[in-house]
Structures are given as C-alpha cells and as structure tokens.
Amino acid sequence: MTPPRTVEEHAETIARLVEPLLAGGTTERLPLAEAAGRVTAAAVRSDVDLPLFRNSQMDGYAVRSSDIRNVPVALEVSGDIPAGHTVPVILTPGTALRIMTGAPVPSGADTIVPVEDTDLVLGRDDDLRGAVVTIGRSRRPGEFVRERGSDLRRGDVLVEAGVRLAARHLAALAAAGVEAVEVRQLLRVGILTTGAELVSAEKGSAERGTDGTPAGFGQVFDANGIALAALVEESGAVVSVRTATSDDHDEFERALMDAVGASDLVVTSGGISKGAYEVVREVLQPHGAEVVTVAMQPGGPQATAVVAGVPVLSFPGNPVSTQVSFTVFLRDLLRASAGLAAAGVETAQLAAELRSVVGKRQFLRGRRLPDGTVEQVAGPSSHLVAAMARADVLIDVPAETETLAAGDDVTVWTL
Template sequence: MTRDPSAQPRSVEDHAGLVARMLEPLSDEPAMESVPLDRALGRVTAGEVRSEVDLPLFRNAQMDGYAVRAADVRSVPVALEVSGDIPAGHTSPVSLIPGTALRIMTGAPVPTGADAIVPVEDTELVLGRDDDLSGAIVEIRRPRERGEYVRERGSDVRRGDVLLAAATRLAPRHLAALAAAGVETVSVRSRLRVGILTSGTELVAGGKPGFGQVYDANGIALAALVEEAGAIVSVRASSGDDPEAFARILDDALHRSDLIITSGGISKGAYEVVREVLLPRGADVTTVAMQPGGPQATAVVGGMPVFAFPGNPVSTQVSFIVFLRGPLRAAAGLPELKPREVALTEPLRSVPGRRQFLRGLLDGEGAVVPVSGPSSHLVAGMARADVLIDVPAEVEALQSGAAVTVWTL
C-alpha cells in the first residue's frame, strides 16, 4: 500500500509507534535458553540467579603471613614456634596448637583454633629458614585483633542468596562471580534473529568497485547496530536490482529470522527493487517527516515484520537508531538509551517542515558541537559524531547556548 502523494508525511512519533506495535509480539514473552559461561558475555539473565554455595567456600587467609590466636599476640614483640606451613590449595584440615603459629599463604584455609592472620611484613623469622621451617621461631612485632585478615565463609554471599538480579547484562565481573560460585551455565533471554538485506546493482561487497559502483557500507553497519542492540544477525545478503533475485533472498531470510531489515530500493524512482517486491505483499510505503531517513516502508510477510530503510548510509543508520534500536533493546532486556538535553556550542540552521537529525560531537563540558553537513551520504562525517542533534520540524534556526535534544550513537 502506497500512501496518497498528496497526504501529509507521517510524523516520526507515528511511524515509531507503528514499528513498536509490529514488534510487540516478539517482546511480550521473550524466550529463554541456557548457555555456558564462556558464551554468556553480553547476554541478559532471564531471571535472578541464586548462589548454591557460600562464598568464600571456607575460611581463608587474606594475606601471606602467620595464622595465630589473637590472644597469643596481644603483647609484642613475642616469639612463637612455627608448627607448620599451609600453602594455598592445601586440602587437609589443620589445627593450630595454642602458643604457636602456622605459616600461611593468601587464600589458604585458616586452621582450626586460629582467629587472626599476622601479615608477613609484621614478622621476622628469627630461627629457621623460609625453605626449612623445622624448629623455626617467628617474632611477631604487631598485635592483631580477632578476625583480622581472615575471610570468613559466606562473608561475600550465602547459599540461597541472590547472586545476580534478573535482567542483568552479563559483564566480565558477573561471569567471574558465577564461575566462583561453580555455575557452569546460565539462563538468558534468547536473542531475536534479524535478517539484513541490502539492495542495489551499484553495491560491491568485496573487491574493488568499478566505475559507478560503491562499497556496501550498510550491510556491515546494520549488522553492528543489530548486535549492539542485543539481537543476532541470522542472514546478511545483498542483491542487485532484479526483483526475482531480491525476492529469493527475502524468502530465504524469512525462514531463518524473526524480523527483516532492508536497505535501499524504496524511493519513488525506477529500479526500486524492494518497493517492487514488497508492495504486492501488502507493504506500507510512506514518507516520514524527517531528514535524513524520509522514505520508509513496513510490511508483514508470512507473519514476519519487515522494515525497509532508505539506502544512503547515514539515512540507514539514523532510521535504525530512531525506529528500531529502542524496541530491539527492550526485547533483549537492555536499558533504554534515552535522548537527553544539552547546550549548543554554536548556531545552526535547519530545513523547516522536516525534523532534522544532524550529527554532533559532545565536548568535554557536556555541550554539543555540530559536525559535518546534513546530507545523507556523509558517512565519514557520521563517524566523527557521537550523537544525533534532534531539531524539531518547526525550528529554522538555533542560537549558541540553546538547549537541544541529542540521541547517543
């Protein structure tokens, strides 16, 4: 379905609402899967994870030094017989004889009867050698209170306590905690499978472009955006301007994806292959009152949502950020990247009647500097930016210091 050319362009808010409604069935009841820890980085926990063990697993030494009874080192200096040695990884229980000390390494089990660790820096071995503790005597030079440098069992987390909350995006520190608790697999939200289809005879995916050809920047950009939003790329394919060829890669992607994104081929000129293939399948081809990214199309093909973006590199990226990034992050359980207000460092002008998404760079003081121009082909200029400056359709000019809304790139 093509909108009446005389109709007013659709607003950004209305089109974003349409996209969100199309994706609601995919995010209402997210699926879950269990993955090993070495493949869990960046995934989102499907529910809270409770520890099945105490951490630490046993009382252990926080420092290299000597395990003692605090009562035996209240008056210093004091010389104590060294009755043994406990390295890290020692697997047999040991008891401390009152009035003696046991040399102990960091992480080693604290012997029964000991209630403090004297760091090695506060001691001197006055008899015996480090490699032979037979008959050794250690002088303790500083008193210690009960519990000093002793890590008690369960002082970090108790068995049954929540180790990680639900909807936690797993970072290295989370994986370390899971591994320390003996967790080998973790239940996470399944990721949406996104098919990415670019179109245009002019596109070259590899090798050197010939005259009139360009590198396919949109395929790699969309794949990166999809993965950053918590989904996975199920298919990445490209076709020229032949409708049959595009229909084949579309039908293949439908069998392997949860949604499809296309780039290019939806404008009003000739050789608009995506438009030609999707219109008979019920596509809504429209113009959104924004720049870049005005031409937009949506369709439901075989029950699967398809989102068609314009083909200029900046238009493709802006379209994804404005319309798809939020819903995909929500479906993945990731936090919303909310637009925020900052101040302009210099004046800017905007085209009236269309909401502009200009490129900007935040300075060290939290204000934004416009970079590059407004054109949708300036992909290198987009790379120099770290935000989009959102200029309302009714605004023609803004002065330096004016508050503007920015979207994080």
Template sequence: MTPAATVDDHAMLIDRLLAPVIGSLGSETVALPAALGRVTSTDIHSDVDLPLFRNSQMDGFAVRASDVATAPIALEVTGDIPAGHASPVTLIPGTALRIMTGAPMPEGADAVVPVEDTELVLGRDDGLEGAIVTIARGREAGEFVRERGSDLRRGDLLIAAGTRLAPRHLAALAAAGVGSVDARRRLRVGVITTGAELVAVDEELALGRIFDANRIALTAGIIDAGAVVSVATSSDDDPRTFRHILDDVVGASDLVITSGGVSKGAFEVVREVLEPLGASVGSVAMQPGGPQGTAVLDGVPIVCFPGNPVSTQVSFAVFLAPVLRRVAGLPPETRESRVLAAAVESVAGKRQFLRGIADDDGTVAVVAGPSSHLVAAMALANALIDIPHDTTRLEAGEKVTVWML
C-alpha cells in the same frame, strides 16, 4: 496524497510490529565464558557459601589470639599451610603455623598475624623444624580471618533476573561454581541491502557501481545494540531475485532490515515485492530518512529503510537502535540538551536530524550539510541534532536536543 507520518508515530508503529517477536524470544542456556553481555532470564541463587571455607586473608602466621596478647612473643612454628592445602590441620596451643593467603585456617586458630609483623628464624637445615617466629604485635580474635559464608550464604540471591552480565558478575558466578546461566535469547536480525549498483567492499568496482556501506553499517549497528546478525546479504533490482533472498533471510531471522528500494521511482524492488504482500510503504516527515516501510512475512517483521547511506544510519539510530538496546538490556543511548555553536536552518514540516560534533564545553556544531549521501561527514559526527518539524531556524546559543552517537 496521504500525509507523511511523524517520527514518533513511525517509532510506535515499529515498536508494535516487533512486540510479538520480542515477547516470544524465550531463553537459552549459555556457558559462563560466553555469557558476557547477556541478560539473565531467571534469578540465580548460590548453591554454596562464599568463602567456601574459613581461610586466611593474609600471608602470615595462624595463631590463637590469646597466645599473642602479650606480644612481642616468640612461638614455635610447627608447619606450613599453603593455599590449596586439603588435609585438616590443628594448631597446638602456644605455637604458630605459617599460612598463605586463601589457605584454610587450622582448627584452633582464631587470628592471623601478617608476615610484616613477624620475624622468622628458621630451624634445622633452614627448614621449619625447630623454627621460631617472633610476633611483634598481637591480634584480636577474627583479625585477618575470612569466615565461611561472610560474603554470601548458600541459598542467597547471587544475580537477579534481568541483569546484563558484566565481568564482575561472571567472576561472582564462577566463584560460586556456576558454569552456565539461563539468558534471554538474543534477537536474530537479518540484513538485505538492495540495488544493482552495490559491490561488496572486497570486490572490484566498475563504472556506476558503489561499495555497499549500508551492509557494514547495519550489521555493526545490530551488534552494537546487543542483537546478532543472522544473515547479511544484498540483492539486485530484480524482483524474483529479491523475493528468493528475502525468503531465505526471513527463514533465518526474528527481524529483517532492508535498505533501498522504497522510494517512488522505478526499480524500487522492495516496494514492488512487499506492497502486494500487505506492506505499508510511505513517507515519514523527517530528513534524512523520509521513505520508510514495514511488513510482516511468515510472522517475521520487516523494517524497510531508504538506501542513501546517511538515511540508513539515521533511520537505524532513530527507529531500531532504541528497541534493540532495550531487548538486549542495554542502557538507552544518551539524549541531552546542548547549546548551538552557530545558527542552523531547517526544512519546514520535517523533523531534521543534522549531524553534529558535541564538544566538551556543552556546545554542538553542525558537520557539513544535510544531504543524505555525505557518509564521510557522518563519520566525523558524534551526535544527531534533533530539530523539531515546526522549526525553520535556530540561532547560536539556543538549546537543542542532541542524540549522542
């Protein structure tokens, strides 16, 4: 009997399996509104200065600093400069211009006095003609003036290659007039769940049928890990049906995940179809998730998970989520050391991933039992407790490695 592979060995196998596809993903042009979360494939340099022009930092009055050096002082107000004003304006010495935040500074002005430091007396017909502003406090040259290029100079690096774009990055790109970016193409992942017993969640149940939780779990996991779902479907246990579906999904995907059909019993459709095509289907020394498989069809890697819902979710978390997150530029999921709240027992020779609740006090407690069908208990967990393969018991207070979910 072939010995079961270790978890680490199988993880490395999947890394090698996906490496050619990941290396050939390339990039695509993405419109800025759709670029959130995408990873830039090239450096982006600015074609403009930021700010684009010299402008006011405050609502107030544009002045010459030398004219207000002896404040308090009264100056004639000769006009308005609202934000968006497009015509050049020149400040007459010994006067002031009312100016709004972001409006272009007039020629000859070198400071802005905030409106809070002024008192305006309107002129004729309550307008600015003949208006006088009293400046209560003088300002130095440059105060409350945003100089052109003080944030970024034309040609400067705006966003580096390999940056996962957050809202703050999109704001900077938009401010510089960048309407699209070159981003890494996202991995297209297809999902095939198998089993004659499966029913979509919106279909009617009959005796012996179950709702297809794995299709939902895997598609959600793929999206959460930064990839895109190319196809999500299911197959019964007929080999011809599965092969037809598999061909279609392979044609639309960079990677295919299957669930179910890889154990040693009858009606194991994934094993039956893929083993003659060169697939490796066997066991990994872990619980849950022992039956595992890998294959390549038409250059597309296929990762085969067992069908029990907890086994499927744990397998995805252990073997695929780390790879997909890395490709998408997402940070790795947290692994940390915690203290057991109660003693646990494990199976000799198998690395066990117990579902647990990690508490704010630094402890972790097991949720329900180890059985791979306890999908509702899985929903209560926020962590996987990683028990080494050579450990059969750990006492309360001992430290364990925890994978945060």
C-alpha cells in the same frame, strides 16, 4: 495526497509491529565463557558459601589470640600451610603455623598475624623444624580471617535477573562454581541491501569488489550491509542473514524469503521510493506493505510489512538515511528486547547558529566539543557518509524550526 507521517506516528507503527518480539521469553543456557554481554533470564543463586572455607587474608602466622595477649612473645612454628593445602590442620596451643594468603585457617586458630609484625628464627637446618617466631603486636580474635560465607551464603542471589553480564558478574559466578547461566535469547535480524549499483569491497581493496574487479562507472560500494550489521549487534541482537541483491524482482524475493525463514525480524535498505526499479516496494506490496513518507530528513521514505509472520522494516537506501532510520525507529526496540537500557537522548547547547528546513524534522550530524556544546558536521544531505563518520550525535531539530542560535538547547541522539 496522503500527508506525511510524523516521526512519532511512524515510530508507533513500528513499535506495534515489533511489540510481539519485545516480550521475549525465549532463553538459552550458555557456558560462562560465552555469556559475556548477555542478559540473565532469571536470578542466579549460589549453591555454595563464599568464601568456601575459612582462609587467611594475609601471609603470616595462624595463632590463638589468647597466646599473643602479652607481647612480645616467642612461639614455636609447628608447621606450614600453603595456599591449596587440602588436609585439615589443628593448631597446637602455644604454637604458631606459618600460613599463606588464601590458605585454610587451621582448627583452633582465631587470628592471623601478618608477617610484617613478626621475626622468624629458623632451626638448625634452616627450615621450620625448631623454628621460633617472635610476635611484637597483639591481635583481636578474627583479625585477617576470612570466615566461610562472609561474602555470600548458599542460596543467596549472586546475579539478579535482567543483568547484562560483565567481567565482575562472570567472576562471581565462576567463584561460586557456576558452569552455565540462563540468558535471554538474542533476536535474529536479517539484513537485505538492494541496488544494481552495489558492489562489495569487504574482501577486496578500497578500490575493488569481491571478485577482484574495480568498481565500474555508476557503481558504488555497499556501506549499508556492514553498517546495519554493526548497529544490530550494538543493539543486543544477532545478524541471522546478510545479503545484497540487485533490483531483480525474483532475486530479491528469494532473498527475502530466505531471510524471513531464518529471522525474527528483517531490515531492508533501498528500493522503496516512488520511482522505477523500486524492487522492495514491488515485492512487499502484495504482502500488504505500508509505503509511506515520514516528515523527516534524512529518512523520508519508509515501509513496513509482515511476511510469513515476520515483521519487515524497510529503510531508504542512502547510507546516512539508513543509519538515521535505524537509530530513530529501531535501536531502542532491539535494546529493550535484549534487556539493555535505552541509548542516550539528551539536551545540549549549540556551539554555533544552525539553519534548518521548515516542514521536516531534521536529524543533522553533529559532534560534541570539549566544552560540552555540539556543532553541526557538514550539510543535511543523505549521501554524506564520510561526514557521518565524523559525527557522534544526531542534532534533532523540530519540523517548525528554521533557525537556532548559538547557546540554544537542542535534543541530541548519541551515536
């Protein structure tokens, strides 16, 4: 009998299988409105200076600093420059121009006096004709003037390559007039869940399947399809196909070939154990599948294959086993392909004693407590999907460990 693989050995197998996908190189050009969360494929350089023109940092008055050396001083207000003013203006020496924040600074002006430092007396018609502004504080040249290119020069890099675009990046790109950006193309992942017992509740109530009938005796609602889809998207990939099949050989094979044709990678759940009706194993073995046991709990049965040049990763069908398998073996590979940082794996202290099974590496559901320690949530069984929902970490217990005491350090995988 072949001994079980270690987690590290199986992780290396999957990495070798998926490695060609990690090189990436395929890109697409997206408008900014569709680019949030995507990763830049190349550095984006600006075609313009930022700011685009000299403009005012304050509501106030544009003046020559030489005209306000001796204060207080009264200057005639020779005009008004609102934001959005598109006609160049020249400041007459010995006068001031009222100006709004963001408006173009007139030629001849070298400083802005904030409105708070002034006292305006309007003309006879209560408008700016004949108005006089008294300035009570002198200003140095350049104060409250935003010079053209003071933020960024034309040709400078706006956003580096390999950056996941957030609101702040998109704002800078939009301010520079960039309409679209080259980003890494997302990996397409096909998802197949199997089992004659599966029904879906996604379009029905909590007790009914998609056809409006209750889940019958011996049937279960499909949790793996929606869980895998969410995990794929959280990891920076896109779901290309998502299908649930029965244990019928021909039905699964058709679904597999459809998924392979539309995907860069296919993930299946269920159908790979050693018993009868294991349709995934039966269909994949003619394609050279490796069906193995990994010394871990949950997630022991695992399989890998290549079908028509597309890697196929097969996880066990119990909901917790599926989620743990994805987290341990595939999550960071997808994130690397998308240009995202690896998910969190760190050390924490146990809040209470923990017992484990010697011989299998355990990935126990756990949660963080307010003091930073972690505690186990429920037992190790792979069907406890509600307990998984209460967890926010997996507690990684080595295969040779039977007991850990409160206060012991453990490795935890962030969910």
